Amino acid sequence: MELTDTDRARIRDAVATAEATTEGEIVVVLARRSDAYHDVGLHMAVLAMLLVLAATALWPGWLLAFHGWAEPWGDAPAPLFLLTTMAWVQAAVFLIVRYGCAWMPLRMALTPASTKARRVHARALLLFRAAAERRTVAATGVLLYLSLDEHRAELIAEAAIHDRVDQAVWGDALAALLIALKQDRPADGLVQAVGAIGQVLTEHFPTGDRQMNELPDRLIEL
Structure with missing residues (x-):
């Protein structure tokens, strides 16, 4: 389940494409696991x-x-x-x-699913605060976090997005990602999820006069 340089480039390009039509900023983080347990x-x-x-x-x-x-x-x-x-x-x-x-x-x-869910969420929240929260002028940062060994993904959005977009809307993006992960296609899943996130952000936060890339487009691997 190792990513290639081509996979990394595809994910980076997907983020750039998604952000081209929105003021939202997407940060994608991939981790082998969220805890040593x-x-x-x-x-x-x-x-x-x-x-x-x-x-x-x-x-x-x-x-x-x-x-x-x-x-x-x-x-x-x-x-x-x-x-x-x-x-x-x-x-x-x-x-x-x-x-x-x-x-x-x-x-x-042997690790209970509930334990995995709690620790993946905790790690995603920690990374969101470090990499996305309050890093944009309009508070439109989104973190997409995938933890491979747990087969779990988290999507955390900043206040401006959280207040306007129902959390259920992100379900399709995460579902597509997890389906691809089960098929050993994490790169495809991340590209699809980023595209779906971009569509939601474009609907609620279309590109205005401000054209800035405030957060890195590259995949962050831990």
Whole structure:
């Protein structure tokens, strides 16, 4: 899903074309992912450790069988033996899951969709404030943000646009982008989305006497 120089040029040209008929300014940002999700791996490891305890409460036979294997001629298992065995098993399970989640595809698969949505939105909002908000004279900046690993996109508009354009209007642009992303065509999706954003901006903020390019047209890659 890597972009080529040709893809970058297409996206840049799409932004320039879209802005030619509007006072709006479009900033396009592409990120591999919006967060490292290290906490998700930790949470899953802790959950797996607790599941061992819950499974033992429901099916304690495995623990008694282990005692019979370890001490076949011993007496009834002592509490210290049972607790020590449980602690070692929980520690092993914790480490297996924790280091297994170091593999990013597994970590992403285990991350709840709601968590991905929140973090993509938070990253997009942060980037909007840094790259688009209050960067134009007429407050007409729009950020289009695509996070590849989460397969999520965000569109955030400045106050002047937000007050005049219903958020549902942007749905078609984002839908086309996500469909193209599922087909492993992120560049095509970004070009289509920029074109749709340009049409909306042209309708509400057509080009006036002021002809300025206040924000960069190039794709910003993180």
